[in-house]
Amino acid sequence: MPSLRYIQYARRSSEERSNKQLKSIQGQDGALADLALQLSLDVVQNLEESRTAKDPGRPIFNDMLKKIEHGKADAILCWHLDRLTRNEIDSGKLRWMLRKGIIKEIRTPHRVYLPGDSLLITAVESAIGEQFIVDLTHKVNRGMKLKCQNGEIPFKAPQGYLNNRLAKKVEIDPERFPLIQKIFQTVLQKSHSVAEIHRMMHDEWGYHKRAYKNSTTHELSLNALHQLLSNPFYAGCFSWQGEMYTHNLPCVVTKNDFDRVQEILGKRAQKKTANRFAYSGLIHCATCGYCVTAEVAKGHTYYHCSNRFGTCTKKGIREEKLEEEIDDLLKTITIDPIFEGMVKEVLSDLRQAESDTTQALLESQQKAVADVKRQKDALLNLFLQGHLSEAEYAEKKQELSQREINSNLNLSQADANSEGCFQTIENMAKFATTARSLFMASDAPTKRMIASALGEEYLLAHGEISIELNPLFVPVRTSFKKLTKNLKRFEPQKNRSQNWKAAIPASQYHVWQTTLCQYRKNVCTHNADFQFSWKKGRSNS
Secondary structure: OOOOEEEEEEEOOHHHOOOOOOOOHHHHHHHHHHHHHHHOOEEEEEEEEOOOOOOOOOHHHHHHHHHHHOOOOOEEEEOOHHHOOOOHHHHHHHHHHHHOOOOOEEEOOOOEEOOOOOHHHHHHHHHHHHHHHHHHHHHHHHHHHHHHHOOOOOOOOOOOEEEEOOOOEEEEOOOOHHHHHHHHHHHHHOOOOHHHHHHHHHHOOOOOOOOOOOOOOOOOOHHHHHHHHOOHHHHOEEEEOOEEEEOOOOOOOOHHHHHHHHHHHHHHHHHHHHOOOOOOOOEEEOOOOOEOEEEEEOOEEEEEOOOOOOOOOOOOEEHHHHHHHHHHHHHHHOOOOHHHHHHHHHHHHHHHHHHHHHHHHHHHHHHHHHHHHHHHHHHHHHHHOOOOOHHHHHHHHHHHHHHHHHHHHHHHHHHHHHHHHHHHHHHHHHHHHHHHHHHHOOOHHHHHHHHHHHEEEEEEEOOEEEEEEOHHHHHHHHHHHHHHOOOHHHOOOOOOOOOHHHHOOHHHHHHHHHHHHHHHHHHHHOOOOOOOOOOOOOOOO
């Protein structure tokens, strides 16, 4: 029988670097080298890894298993089984490869694990390693929570404070603490913007952030300054695992002043939002594809390309002209208000007609879910009776679980998708009958909302705007407008009828049903969604 080829594996996790009682990587290598020499073992490769085994995904460990699967080695030589695994996924894979004989042997100085050994032995020893991680996590979390309750912080000190590793406590940073106090006081004076304070703190006050291992600059970024000003730590509070605590360190700012700073920053953000141009971000340059910019000149707002690449023209379009183009497009899809009533009535009939089909589909999905659950129960019984291996059970269970997820997803979406399509069409009908009149009499946010819903794309080229109509409204401009043209004389109120179905000829009502049914199918197929708020000045689209 040919001798086994071993891969020697040594591991040290970050949690164990200060534990003097455990073997270091060098200690493991020395002991394993002595064992290999004593037993004349053929070690084909020596692997070392400094990474925790509590989570799967260790690259060197995974590479070792792949080499054994590809026949480049037969066995593993390690200090202890917990050097190989401390999580369920790696433990399962290791036991599976050992049981199937892919791994011929796992040898430690204390015992040997072979394919013919009882699974209970390796399972128990692996579980001990996994439970160690679980217990350690609970102990660490408990210790961290107690630390927080005592006013100590369980994380790296923020700017303005220092971690004293020798004394194992957090202290004031004498260089940066007073400067951060100055930053907060300057904001409270309302004399400078955050961007101006960012410039002053580096150019005039000489602020340099505390150096970190991977840091390439000593300057605090503008975004980091915003985060600093919003950090409640400087007012005496901090959050840990979803709970708020108070620390016992000197505060940069009082709680009242900190709240005032947040109020000042919030008002500035609102002011910035309020100055936004109505159609900024909606229009793109037809040449370079970037969003156009907006500016006010001679009392008018103009939209034009910034020509950042030097290939575009800066010739723009005046906002009044842009709104004229939007109004012209709205005119092409605007229909008499009777269209909305007709659509609602026909959709009501279609809903009723589809209710039986939808119910049958729901029942079919419910049966599918129940069938999967029965199969999972039967699979578990086969496994417990010893008719299936652990791997076979896991593979089949995963397959059935995926089927159960898909069935439940279909069950939850079956009725919702159908109703969503109906609602989209009703919203479209209301938009087509009211959007133009609303656009002419609304404020800037509502006009933007209408323009965004109307056009799929806005392109500016040489001072001319090109608007691609939202595909939802293409049938309105063609089929629906033509169908609505002859409805006026059949209005139910004029003919003393209770509804449209009784007021118009059956053949014409059937055409409406067929057209809307096909339109609904297209909406559902493309998963189109259209939401709109008709309350003036507000939008939910």
